[in-house]
Amino acid sequence: MFTGIVQTQATVVSSTHSDGVLRLVVSVSDEYVKHLDLGASIAINGCCLTVVKVEVSNQDVVAQVHFDVIDETLALTNLGELTLGSLVNYERSVTFGTELGGHIVSGHIHCTAKIRQIVKEQNNCKIQLNLPAEWHKFVLYKGFVAINGASLTVGEIDEQGFWLHLIPETLAITNLGIAKVGDKLNIEVDQQTYTIVNTVENYLRHQG
Known part of the structure; x- marks a missing residue:
């Protein structure tokens, strides 16, 4: 569940399609991956995706977050059109105490x-x-x-x-x-x- 209040923009650093799955990797400031666990949900351009890998470098302030996107999702969204350097809207899922500044958003694109x-x-x-x-x-x-x-x-x-x-x-x-x-x-x-x-x-x- 999300609020529809975009937190930041992330940059696409890799987009590789293989065997019906797109491995999408985005780069974002490391402040937006604090306490981020594998299996967590993040809205990328409003689409709820599951985190499959997080890479944080001790020498950098930028992290990389990996997602797997299936063909059904690609058919309904604009994620399949992303290329190297594309900017995407990034919002982590709601937690207790999150301010609801927008409206309840499921992350399921119609x-x-x-x-x-x-x-x-x-x-x-x-x-x-x-x-x-x-x-x-x-x-x-x-x-x-x-x-x-x-x-x-x-x-x-x-x-x-x-x-x-x-x-x-x-x-x-x-x-x-x-x-x-x-x-x-x-x-x-x-x-x-x-x-x-x-x-x-x-x-x-x-x-x-």
């Missing part, structure tokens, strides 16, 4: 959305996203959505998808600040909205 337009203004940035049609009903104006793991509020809704309105702090902390038109972003819809919509639809269906 789909990806492609950036259609970016409008940069003096104090903010607007991003227009194309969302697959089957997910439109779960994205509501002023509702929550996790984009590459960042908890954000949905802006205007249109026939193709929706808009995001990003402040400079979000652009600086996350990799949304370097996103380009055509990029695919990982989408996790709000779980409460997902549950309510499906429950109502199932009820109405059974009512004939």
